[in-house]
Amino acid sequence: MKRANEIRIDPEYQRLFRWSDEQRSRLVESVLLRLPIPPVFFIENEDGRYELIDGLQRVSSMTQFIDAAVIDKEPLKLVGCDIVSELNQKTFADLPLTLQLQLKRSGVRALIIKRQSKEFLRYEMFKRLNTGGSELSEQEIRNCSARIFGDRGVAFYENLIRLSQHPSFVRLTETLADTEIEKRGREELVLHYFAAKNGASYFYGNVANWLSNYMEAVLLEKEAFDYGDEETIFSRVFDAVERVAGEGAFCKFKNDKPIGGLAPAYYEAIVCGVSRTIDKVEQANATVINDALIETRQSSDFRQNVGTGANKRSKFAGRINAIEAAIANA
Structure with missing residues (x-):
């Protein structure tokens, strides 16, 4: 969807891409271990595209690992994986096909605030998502x-x-x-x-x-x-x-x-x-x-x-x- 410009990641909605390589790598490791991943949230814009309002770190980390060119980043090489240490120093291309397909086919729950929602509801949703324990x-x-x-x-x-x-x-x-x-x-x-x-x-x-x-x-x-x-x-x-x-x-x-x-x-x-x-x-x-x-x-x-x-x-x-x-x- 990102490659087809069907989702938008607006940096002004999000904190800077602050996760370290270790944090990004552990997310990839968690997905491969089939650990639960928190949902991501989108707003549906007037043109029908989805705009990411919560989940930048997760979406960007996975995108950087699987296809870094989509977000203009260098390919992520895994570091700091402490459960499956064999993943360290590997890029997506270094993984066997079975793991590549597992990553691509893994799901994450996405919640969408429809464009018909009133501005204040959208505003309140974002505020609540990003208060209390947020960085x-x-x-x-x-x-x-x-x-x-x-x-x-x-x-x-x-x-x-x-x-x-x-x-x-x-x-x-x-x-x-x-x-x-x-x-x-x-x-x-x-x-x-x-x-x-x-x-x-x-x-x-x-x-x-x-x-x-x-x-x-x-x-x-x-x-x-x-x-x-x-x-x-x-x-x-x-x-x-x-x-x-x-x-x-x-x-x-x-x-x-x-x-x-x-x-x-x-x-x-x-x-x-x-x-x-x-x-x-x-x-x-x-x-x-x-x-x-x-x-x-x-x-x-x-x-x-x-x-x-x-x-x-x-x-x-x-x-x-x-x-x-x-x-x-x-």
Whole structure:
């Protein structure tokens, strides 16, 4: 089916092809041993083709072993097979015909979400398949699941990607670990900004759920989202934050010195406080504003809103209000 272009594997729906050669080889070994393989899930597109939404590692691993050219990979040579060690160092062509045919004829259960299904059902199905014990990060799941909404979801997520590459935003988030960036950490911070700025009503303590619920509200058109206006204010906010606070903008402070890397509660307080006072921040003396931000972050009142129980809505509002007042009074 893949060779005939009857199934589609969209990398934006899936994590990167992360399995090691050992993991791929053990899947082949499991199939030959007739061990049960988890089902794969497809969406039926408008043209009748199937689009893979869960099972990339299994499908790609077997395809790479049997016919690597179909997915533009080098042929897989088995390694790490620990039950049938005789399989190690063999390619598909090295197997006897009986094993080749056994692999080709082995079945895996495939579940198809029909094209008549409503977008939200398709979205919810993907989200549930990829939460709880999954190796996907929360933001990788959001990237994939947003696209199930079609053009509307693609537009929203592509906007997150574009804004995550805004120069001042990139410089201000350089303290993110490479592993976090690989797992779409910058895109999550852009969504975090919009959720903090526009979606406080969805804040109920769990940050991951909050960000997902806000994104869902936008995609289901329960919340308005003006792309042009939002991009303009986003650029202004992060350009202004960089001008007044620099690389320590989202850090904790002690004795007027930054401590550690980007702290999410500090991040949302700063970006929301600045967005509410953007005209002043853009025009005021940078040192005066930064001194006010540093002093506020070290104050006992502010720290009460970012410490224990920081995920309460009252504390969420308290830390943003504190930053807004500090700028207004600077």
